[in-house]
Amino acid sequence: MDWFTAPDYWLGRLIFQRALAGVYLVAFVGAALQFRALIGANGMLPVPEYVRIVPFRRAPSLFQLRYSDRLFAGCAWTGALVAAALLAGAGDLVPLGGAMALWALLWLLYLSIVNVGQTWYAFGWESLLLEVGFLAVFLGNADVGPPVLVLWLLRWVLFRVEFGAGLIKMRGDACWRKLTCLYYHHETQPMPGPLSWFFHHLPRPVHRVECAANHVTQLLVPVFLFTPQPVASIAAGTIIATQLWLVISGNFAWLNWITITVAVSAVDFTGLAGPPPPAAGRGAPLWYAVLVFAVTVLVLVLSRHPVRNMISRRQVMNRSFDVLHLVNTYGAFGTVGRIRDEVVMEGTADEVPHADGDWREYGFKGKPTELGRMPRQFAPYHLRLDWLMWFAALSPGYARDWFGPFVERLLTGDRDTLRLLRHNPFPDAPPVYVRARLYRYRFTTWRELRETGAWWHRTLLREYLPPARLAEPRPTDSAPA
Known part of the structure; x- marks a missing residue:
């Protein structure tokens, strides 16, 4: 099944996996350092009280079976250690099944945290990390070339992140259509960064250009992710540049970084990477191919909910349609505050x-x-x-x-x-x-x-x-x- 893998994307996969492991590392360390006050046994919204009310079927989590602060800390620090190991390249040092198990463990541990995190974890980037993390389980390691189907599924995630955000803006606050939202956004965003003051004081014509560029990047550019190379790489690079602009203008946790990470998987590094490693050209095991096919079908079936949401006049943003956060809908700043x-x-x-x-x-x-x-x-x-x-x-x-x-x-x-x-x-x-x-x-x-x-x-x-x-x-x- 030579068509099943794309060996030339080996460098893009390597960068994607290392970057995703870095995001996981930040997420798990943050959970370990903050959970006691937020959702610990004596926290503001204690997990034990939550799981007594919410059944497992509505919020599947390891902590539905048993909870203690020591167990939560152990899970969070275990996730951090596994993420650090994958960041260092451990996924390519073990057999294919072992690498998949490591990525699956990260996904399971973080899912367990998010599903009991309540309002503290009700952010779109939590679901995005889980959705992308689930697909990473099936992206393989150095023993096999990157599966074409999973690469396309990652582009589908990136399309929904960008296009959904663009639609929510055009349907939402009139200032997006008037190109005036950035007169206010840098000042009123949830957590300004060190350069936000300077961004706020840019000339108003520059703010209007920012708005217009945002619409192009979110409503037009994502369509080209599904075109042949090098156009798809140019589209992904445009998205990466836009996300870096957002990185330096505010603090949005890892939303921008994971979007950049997914965009990297759509870039063709053939001219820079040289020939793929010999192992990447080997055929995929049958069991692995069957799993990838099954996951592809599952994602396509579950995608009907986000698609309906995107085309709906009552579009909502940052919604999970299944308790495992496998396929979600995204969006941000449908309304921009003036004060x-x-x-x-x-x-x-x-x-x-x-x-x-x-x-x-x-x-x-x-x-x-x-x-x-x-x-x-x-x-x-x-x-x-x-x-x-x-x-x-x-x-x-x-x-x-x-x-x-x-x-x-x-x-x-x-x-x-x-x-x-x-x-x-x-x-x-x-x-x-x-x-x-x-x-x-x-x-x-x-x-x-x-x-x-x-x-x-x-x-x-x-x-x-x-x-x-x-x-x-x-x-x-x-x-x-």
Whole structure:
């Protein structure tokens, strides 16, 4: 079956697999370092409580069978170690079946995390990592040439990521059609990066060119992924360039990096890579070919849901249509905010909270709080609390499930929660009261930056949460009157 494999794509597969392993590594390390405060046994949204309510069939996960923080940490760090090994090339040092088993283990471990992660893991790039990670299981290793069918399935993923995002924009906010969305986006995006201030202050004609280029890249270029080379490589390269532009203008976890990773698999490196290794030209084992055919049929059948969604006038973005996240729909920024509001957390040690008392602010690692602190680059690492705080500022409804537990953990000085923050203003003892205030933030002008050194300007809007303290313990029957 010479037609079954494409040996000339061996270098593209190698780069794809190493890059995907790197994304997996970042995802697992992030899970290991943040889970205790978010979804641990004593976290804001504990996994044990979730799995008691949600059955296995709706959220298949290893943690449906048993959960402990030690087990979760073990799974996360195991995933990180396997990802690091694949990044170093371990997949090409073992037989084909062994390499597939390693990729399958990564997929299973991360699926188990996402399916109990609740709102902390409700991001499109989680499903994208799982969908791409599932296909990677069947991409083979140095013992066999890259299967043509899997390479096409990866292009199908890339097409849906880009085309779906383009459609949601054209059907959504009118500013995309007017080419004005980037007048605001760099300032109001969830987590600006170190260059976002400068992007925001580009001339407005440049912003309009950015918008127009985005439409071309997302609505026209993806079609050429399915054309012969070198056109498909040019299309993939255009997508990669656009994604790198997004990398330097904001923090979107690993969304841009995994999109780049998938795009690499569509590039024909024949002119640069030289002849493929001899092993890549060997015929594929029958059992392997059968598996690839079966997966291809499965993906095509499951694709009917994303296709219906894309052609629907009520298109939704970032939706999984199966509990295994095998084939999903994607999209981003169907609506672009014109203003930026931020929830600022404060605490006081005063026994009686006065409005003008000694209130001290908590500092976050990524989200804007301190006016003179330049935005930092964190992507591809995902600061989950910081991202959810952006949603909390949009509407308290987005934070209904976790904001109260978050405040409670600040009041108790919970060590795991405080590790998610950059600055704890109460290092010796937790505050007596915690409150939240809503501010309107905007980037400073060039003149304001020169005169004050501040990257942000803010104006108090209103109280978001009145001063709250831990509930007083109720007296028991045996307690003295």
